[in-house]
Each structure stands twice: as C-alpha cells, then as structure tokens.
Amino acid sequence: MMESSYLGKRKPVGAEREAAAAGFQAVVLRCDAAAAGDNAGARGAVSVRDFFKKAEERREEEEEAPAGGARDDRLSIDKDDLTINMGLHVVGRRKSGSEESIVSDGVSSEVGDHRETKAELARAKSELERLNEENKQLKNMLGRVTTSYNSLQTQVVTLMQQRSTHRVLAGAPPGHEQLGVDPAERSDQPQLPRQFIGFGGGAADEAMRAVGSADAVLRAGDCSAASPSHTDAACMPPPPMDYCTAGGKGKDVMPLPPPFDHHRVLEMGSSSEDPPPHHLPQGWLPSKVPKFLPAKGPEPVVPEAATMRKARVSVRARSEAAMISDGCQWRKYGQKMAKGNPCPRAYYRCTMAAGCPVRKQVQRCAEDTTVVITTYEGNHNHPLPPAAMPMASTTAAAASMLLSGSMPSADGSLMAGSNFLARAVLPCSSNVATISASAPFPTVTLDLTQQQAPPPTPPRPDPSQLQAALAEAARSVQPPQLFGQKLYDPSTLPAVQAAAADAGAATDTVSAAAVIASDPNFPAVLAAAIKSYIGGSSSGSGGGGGGGSSGTTVPPLPVSSGGDSGRDDNTREQDS
C-alpha cells in the first residue's frame, strides 16, 4: 500500500521531471539536433513546437514557395536549425504577410520574384535575432521548469554517485573485488551522463549554461564516453525517475542500481593513500556483517549492500514529535531497550521501495528527552520524494564526509582539515559533526539541536567560515581524493576552483554556497550537501515538528522508563 501510495506520488513527480526534461528539450532543440520528430517525449514543448509546426504546415498549404534553399543552408549546419527556420519562416511569414501586402500594394505582384524572396530571406534572417531573444524567454521559462526539476536532480546526484562508484571500482585493484562486487554486475549498470547534473540553487543560471553549451557538452561530454551508442535523446538530462525503468530501456521492473556504497568508496579512498584497513573498525569485513534483510526477500542481498549499511549518520534533532519527519516512509520492525537509556530504541526500515536497504533507529537522548537521535544506515535505492531530499542528501553527504578520509581526531571531533564539507555544509562543525570512533560502525553525528535552537542566531554559517572553507575546497578539490570518489575529470578542476572563487567573492554565505552548489562541475557530494543545507536544512532536519509530511505515524516513544512494552532479554539496564 505504501508503495502504491508512493507510486501515486511518483506519477506527478515523474510528470514534473518529464515536463522539465521537455523544457530542456524545447530549448535545446533549437541549439542542438534533438530528435526533431520526437514530439512524444516533449509534451512540455508541444505548445511551442506545435506552434511552429502548425504554422509551417499552414504555410506549406498556402504555397509551395521555393524557399527551401534557405533551409538547406541551415540544414547543412544542424538539423534542428530547421526548427529555427521553421519558426523563422512562420514568423517571417506572419510578418511578411503584412509586409507582403504592402509590397503587393505598391509593386506589381510578380509571384516568384526571386529578388523579393531574397529580401524576405534577409528579413527572415533578421528575425533569427529576434528568435534568439525569444529563445532567451524560453530559457526563462525553462528556468522555472528547472526549479521544479531541481529536487529531482538531487536524486540524480545520488545516482551519479552510484555510477561513479562503480566506475571507480572498475579501475580498482583486484583486491577490492573481495567486497563482493561483481564486475558483470557493474557492467550491467547503465551509464548515464552526468555533465548535465546541476544543483539546485542556480537553477536558471544552470539552465542557461546548460542550454548555451548544450551542444558542445552533449557532444563532447561524458555522454559519448558513458554510452557509446548513445543518442542525443539519451544525453538529455538524466531522467531521475527513469532510473526505475532501466534508464529508459523500457524495463518495467525496477532494476534498482546498487546503492551508493560508501564503504567501498571508503575503502577505495583508503587504499590510495589513507589509512590501511586496520583503521577500519572491527566488524567491517563482510564476513562479519550480520544478516540484514529477511532471507525470504526476493532480491539477494549482496555483500556490498551489507557493507554499505555499516556507514551511519546520526542526526540529533530537537523535536517534540516521536520521530523527525524526513519525508520517507518507514516501517517499524523492532524496538528494544538500549543499555544506558531509559528510552527504547525503535528500528525502522524504509518501505518506499521493496528491498530498500535503508534503516534507521530512533531513540530519544537519555540526557535530554527532547532530543531525538535518528541514525540512518544505508542509502536509498529508489527515487526519493522532494520532501525526503534534504535529509537524504544531508545524510548522504555526511556519510560521504565520513568517507573523505577524515578520521576522528583524538577528541573525536571531526577534523575539518581538507574537509570542506564539514565546515561548509555543517557550519560550526566542530560542534555539529562528530565521528564516533568508539561506535561499532563509523558514525557521523550531526547535531542539529544547536541549529534548531530558536532564534536569535539563525542557523547559518558564518560567511567567513564558509568562504574559508570554500577557498580550502578549491585547493583541496583533487579529483582522485575528493571524498574518495573519482567523480570528476581533472578538467573540471578549474571550474570548481572558479566556482569556489566566485563563492568566496559572494558576500552572503548562502549565496556563496549557492554559487558552488549550482555549479555543474562542482563535486556532486559537496553541491548536494550544500544545496541541502541551503534549501532544506530546516525542513529536513526535523523542522517539521510533527508536521510530518509523509512519515509514518509513529506513536510517541516512551520517554521513560523501565519495564516498557519493548521488554526484551536485555531489559537489564545498567546505568553508566
């Protein structure tokens, strides 16, 4: 039922994405040869394209002018310049209609006069400039569409991370195969272009840039490398929802890509330069991974999924509600009394998709029962609703932070070091983000209780902090090491640095972060995290106190005390 309800949500979201994609198509079409006849997938552009098309048809009905020569000239350039010409003809025709009448009024009507045709062609060319302006307007429209598209982009980020992880693994030393990564499985993963991934903040600018360089990017970008047999259509913005339909290959079942395996990435990172395996906590090896999913589960739980779940992100949020609302749907599958805490710990698993490995534990803080500690484990292997984006991206980013190689310092607080995220995304990270060294699993703790404290101090980072972090990020963005993900081509480094520089020049911290977060070349993890911080920290981190967008209704956790219904064989509590 929950899945169906979610699917019910997916539809409009998918339609939104489709419309957004169509928006891209509508504009890109005029810059690039994107399936001129592909009207089916561009419903959002139908109004614009039909306009030209119908007008063109009208024109063809009215006359059979030999104006095709001009089109041929354009055709030599690009196919969809035909589209431009189509519109051009239409507009020119419409205007020329009146002009033609003027001409016919003053001059003897010699139909087929080549001179007049040339003059019309000249006017038409002048119209091209006007159409360019019109294009800009369309781009503005696109910007609006893109705004709604942004939420979906974060999903793509996650997907890209997964893809990139696989790519990294493809070049990994053979020793990493022991993690249970099946090369064949990797190769089966459809590759999606990633260059189009932009990030929320600068939606319109992003769209402009994407449109402006669409052709070059699409042709020279990763899409060609990602998919040898790609088509232009395949290079359109990766449809996040198609992710459920095998990347548009028409599979009706969800061939869910393997979740972003932070652990593998971590191990990758550690293999390159960072601490050897002995730095990893015990129980890290898959051999010690306990069973995670019911054996009856239809989908085999590959070891990577098991290992992945070891990475934990704990979010401390002050909330009166029993559970902070993170936009996901959870099903409670257990509750236990934890040692040293009178409050029972509840176990939830994500029910938004069958087989989603994500689980979370919810427990109130023993010291302050108003604080809800939510520990997330794993990564969603399914599209997330917009409401779930902030938390998902934040936790994913935090987990990535864990993977960045920043090991706990002596006092357990996260050493920002080269860790841009720690300070940019999690300002005051020295107090907010900690990595537990003693936990059985590496755990990042995001303490949002301070940020959630009521004003006077808004939960925004100090500009100087962020700018310093950004500058540091620009220095530290070295593709091979960043967050253990070899996500970016070195060629993007200048762009990243430029983005950081721009951001550093920004006076406002948020806008500075937005600059980076909106830069397509900026590392996905960073940008997603920043974006989540900019736009969703409050909403995702429990701002919805009870507002509960779509979370399951959970009865309040018993704030006290012993002998709770959740008694178990470990009811014996030993206060520490």
Next chain:
DNA sequence: CGTGTTTGACCAGCGC
C-alpha cells in the same frame, strides 16, 4: 481484510 505495530524470541558479535 490489508497493513502496520507490538513484542517475545532468536541470532550473532564481542568482551571477559
């Protein structure tokens, strides 16, 4: 009746 929650039992890792 379907779905989610509760809760006692079970399992496995870990420390002593």
Next chain:
DNA sequence: GCGCTGGTCAAACACG
C-alpha cells in the same frame, strides 16, 4: 565458553 548486548524476525495484535 559464557553472558551481555544490539539487531532482527515473526506471530499476534491493533487499526482503519
């Protein structure tokens, strides 16, 4: 080896 503890399972139950 044993006990403790965290995590999970699954039958029973509650609810709409």
